[in-house]
Amino acid sequence: MKPHSLILMLMIFLFILPIFPLIVADLKSDSQALLDFAAAIPHARKLNWNSSTPVCSSWVGVTCNLNGSRVIAIHIPAVGLRGSIPAHSIGRLDALKVLSLRSNYLNGNLPPDIASISSLQSLYLQHNNFSGQFPASLSTKLNALDISFNSFSGSIPLAFQNLTRLTVLNLQNNSISGAIPRLNLPKLKLLNVSYNNLNGSIPFSLQNFPSSSFEGNSLLCGPPLKHCSTISLSPSPSPSYLPPSSTISQNQKSIPNKKFGLGSIIVMAVGGSAMLFLLVLMIFICCLKRTDDDSKGVLKGKASRGGRNEKPKDFGSGVQEAEKNKLFFFEGCSYNFDLEDLLRASAEVLGKGSYGTAYKAVLDEGTVVAVKRLKEVVVGKKEFEQQMEFLGRVGQHPNVVPLRAYYFSKDEKLLVYNYMPAGSLFMLLHGNRGSGRTPLDWDSRVKISLGTARGIAHIHSEGGAKCSHGNIKSSNVLLTKDLDGCISDVGLTPLMNFSATLSRTTGYRAPEVAETRKITQKSDVYSFGVVLLETLTGKVPHQYPGGNQHDVVVDLPRWVKSVVREEWTAEVFDVELLRYQNVEEEMVQMLQIALACVTKLPDMRPQMVQVVKMMEEIKDKNRMSSESESNVQTP
Numbered sequence: 001m002k003p004h005s006l007i008l009m010l011m012i013f014l015f016i017l018p019i020f021p022l023i024v025a026d027l028k029s030d031s032q033a034l035l036d037f038a039a040a041i042p043h044a045r046k047l048n049w050n051s052s053t054p055v056c057s058s059w060v061g062v063t064c065n066l067n068g069s070r071v072i073a074i075h076i077p078a079v080g081l082r083g084s085i086p087a088h089s090i091g092r093l094d095a096l097k098v099l100s101l102r103s104n105y106l107n108g109n110l111p112p113d114i115a116s117i118s119s120l121q122s123l124y125l126q127h128n129n130f131s132g133q134f135p136a137s138l139s140t141k142l143n144a145l146d147i148s149f150n151s152f153s154g155s156i157p158l159a160f161q162n163l164t165r166l167t168v169l170n171l172q173n174n175s176i177s178g179a180i181p182r183l184n185l186p187k188l189k190l191l192n193v194s195y196n197n198l199n200g201s202i203p204f205s206l207q208n209f210p211s212s213s214f215e216g217n218s219l220l221c222g223p224p225l226k227h228c229s230t231i232s233l234s235p236s237p238s239p240s241y242l243p244p245s246s247t248i249s250q251n252q253k254s255i256p257n258k259k260f261g262l263g264s265i266i267v268m269a270v271g272g273s274a275m276l277f278l279l280v281l282m283i284f285i286c287c288l289k290r291t292d293d294d295s296k297g298v299l300k301g302k303a304s305r306g307g308r309n310e311k312p313k314d315f316g317s318g319v320q321e322a323e324k325n326k327l328f329f330f331e332g333c334s335y336n337f338d339l340e341d342l343l344r345a346s347a348e349v350l351g352k353g354s355y356g357t358a359y360k361a362v363l364d365e366g367t368v369v370a371v372k373r374l375k376e377v378v379v380g381k382k383e384f385e386q387q388m389e390f391l392g393r394v395g396q397h398p399n400v401v402p403l404r405a406y407y408f409s410k411d412e413k414l415l416v417y418n419y420m421p422a423g424s425l426f427m428l429l430h431g432n433r434g435s436g437r438t439p440l441d442w443d444s445r446v447k448i449s450l451g452t453a454r455g456i457a458h459i460h461s462e463g464g465a466k467c468s469h470g471n472i473k474s475s476n477v478l479l480t481k482d483l484d485g486c487i488s489d490v491g492l493t494p495l496m497n498f499s500a501t502l503s504r505t506t507g508y509r510a511p512e513v514a515e516t517r518k519i520t521q522k523s524d525v526y527s528f529g530v531v532l533l534e535t536l537t538g539k540v541p542h543q544y545p546g547g548n549q550h551d552v553v554v555d556l557p558r559w560v561k562s563v564v565r566e567e568w569t570a571e572v573f574d575v576e577l578l579r580y581q582n583v584e585e586e587m588v589q590m591l592q593i594a595l596a597c598v599t600k601l602p603d604m605r606p607q608m609v610q611v612v613k614m615m616e617e618i619k620d621k622n623r624m625s626s627e628s629e630s631n632v633q634t635p
C-alpha cells in the first residue's frame with residue numbers, strides 16, 4: 001500500500017474511532033424499541049426479531065441506513081399484528097422515515113410519539129382498527145399519509161396545514177367528523193376523505209379533486225359535490241383562521257434580529273471546517289467502496305439479489321433461482337409485478353383446500369392478490385400450460401374469479417387470482433352465527449345465487465360439452481364488494497388427483513360421481529343445487545371443524561325432500577329469511593329449482609343455462625308484480 005493511502009486510512013480510523021460507540025448505541029436503542037413493540041403486540045407471522053441476530057440484515061421488514069447505524073424503515077404489512085401499540089416503543093425510532101403497518105389488526109389510539117417522529121416521511125396504517133382522534137402533532141416531513149379503513153374519529157387536525165410536502169392523503173372509511181380545514185397543500189396529488197362524517201363546504205383549494213375524493217359524507221357540499229344551499233342545516237364553515245405552526249413563527253421571529261458576535265463566528269468557522277472535512281471523507285469512502293464493488297463484479301450483484309429480501313416465502317419455497325421471473329400473466333392483466341416481488345410479498349394463509357393452500361399476498365406497492373399453491377398436480381408441464389391457456393380463454397366472465405397469472409416448475413405450481421375481499425358464500429351464511437351476526441338478506445341471496453349460476457353456465461357453454469367444474473361448493477363461491485357471486489377454482493379438477501377432489505366435495509357431490517368417477521356438467525348442476533339449498537335453508541351440507549352441529553345436515557337434498565314431502569315447506573327455510581315480507585312465493589320457486597337440480601337421475605336435471613333462465617324469470621316476475629302492487633297503492 002502507498003504511504004499516502006496509509007495516512008488517509010489512519011485519518012479515517014482516527015475519525016471513526018470516537019463516533020463508533022455512538023453508532024452502536026443508536027442501533028442498540030432502535031433495536032430495543034422494536035423489541036419492546038414486538039413484545040407488546042402479538043403477531044401471527046414470525047418476525048424473527050431477537051437480540052441475538054443482526055437487526056439490519058436479518059430482522060423481517062426492518063431497513064437500516066447505509067452505514068447500518070440507524071433503523072430508517074419498517075415494512076410489516078399483513079403479518080397479523082394485534083392489539084394497541086404502546087407509547088415509547090416505535091416512537092423512539094427517531095431516524096425512522098417509513099412506517100408501514102397496513103393490513104393488520106391493530107387497534108386503540110395511535111401513540112402521538114409515532115406521528116411526530118421528526119424524520120418520518122411515509123406513514124401507512126390503512127386497513128387496521130385504529131380508533132380515537134388522529135394525533136395533532138405531525139412530522140412536517142410527511143409526504144404520504146394513509147390511515148384509510150380504520151375507525152379514527154374526531155376532526156381533521158389543523159396541523160395538516162403544515163404538511164406542505166404531502167403528496168398522498170388518504171383518510172377514507174373512518175369516522176372523522178367536522179369541517180375540512182382550508183388545506184393549501186401544493187404537492188398534494190391524491191386526496192381521499194370519502195366515507196367519513198365530514199360536513200360543511202369543501203375548501204376552494206381542494207375543489208380540483210374528483211367527487212370520489214369526497215363522496216360518502218352526506219353533509220359535505222360544494223364543488224365537486226352538489227352546491228351548498230344558502231340556508232344549510234349544518235353549515236360548519238371551514239375555519240377561516242389557521243394559527244401558524246410554532247416552528248414557523250419561532251423562525252420568523254428569530255432570524256431578522258440576529259447579530260453575530262466573535263464567539264459565534266469562531267464556532268461557525270470551526271463547524272464549517274468540520275463539515276468540509278466530513279464531506280471529503282465521505283467522498284473518499286465512496287470511491288474506496290466503488291473500487292471494491294467493481295472488483296467483485298457480477299458476483300456482488302447476485303449476492304445482493306439473494307440477500308435478506310429474497311428469503312423464500314411459504315408459497316414459494318420450491319421456486320428455483322434459475323426460474324425466477326417466469327410468472328406468466330394472462331392477456332389484459334394490469335398487474336405489474338414479477339415472481340420476485342410475489343415471493344417477497346407478505347403472505348397470510350386464507351385456508352387449506354383440497355388443491356393446496358390459499359394465501360393473501362400483499363405486494364410492496366399495495367396490490368393484493370390471492371395465491372394458490374397447488375399440491376399433487378398430476379399432469380406434466382405441457383398439459384398444465386394447455387389447461388392454463390384454456391382457462392385464459394374461458395375464465396373471462398364477471399361471475400368467474402379471474403385467474404391472472406401462473407407459475408410452473410417441478411417443485412412449485414402457483415396460481416395468482418384477484419383477491420376477493422368480501423370472502424365466500426360459506427362464510428357469509430355460516431360464519432359468526434352467534435350474537436353480532438349481520439343476517440344475509442333475501443335479495444343478496446338471490447343475487448349471489450344468480451351470479452354463481454351465470455358463472456357456471458358460462459363455463460359449460462364456452463368450454464364445450466366436456467367442460468365441467470367438478471368442485472362447486474359454497475366456499476368456492478366468492479363475492480365481489482357489491483355482493484355478486486363469482487365461482488372460483490375453475491378448471492383445476494383435471495390437473496389434480498381425483499381422489500383428493502372426491503374426499504373434499506362430500507355433501508355437494510352428485511350420487512353417480514363416486515360410482516362412475518366422472519365429473520360431468522350434470523354433476524355440476526347437482527352441486528349447484530346443493531349450494532342453492534344451503535343458501536335457502538342456512539344449513540351446512542357437511543361436517544366442518546368448529547361448526548355448530550345443529551346447523552349441519554349430512555344429506556341436505558334428502559332432508560329438504562323429506563320436509564317438503566310432509567308439507568312443512570315453510571320449515572325448510574333459514575329463520576333469518578322469515579322476517580322478509582312478500583317473498584314467500586319467490587322462496588318456494590327458488591326451492592323448486594334447487595330440487596330440480598338435485599334430482600337423482602342426471603338426465604332429469606336441467607342444464608345450467610336453463611337454471612339461469614328460470615331464476616331470472618322468477619326475479620323479473622316478482623319485481624314486476626311488486627312494482628304493479630305499489631302502482632295500485634299510489635293514489
Ligand SMILES: Nc1ncnc2c1ncn2[C@@H]1O[C@H](COP(=O)(O)OP(=O)(O)OP(=O)(O)O)[C@@H](O)[C@H]1O
Pocket residue numbers: 350351352353354355356357358370372401417418419420421423424471475476478488489504
Ligand atoms: N381469490 C380469493 N380471494 C379471497 N379469498 C379466497 C380466494 N381464493 C380462495 N379464498 C379463500 O381461501 C380459503 C381456502 O380456499 P381454497 O379454495 O384453497 O379451499 P376450499 O375452498 O376450502 O376448498 P377447495 O380447495 O376444495 O376448493 C377459502 O376460505 C376461500 O374462501
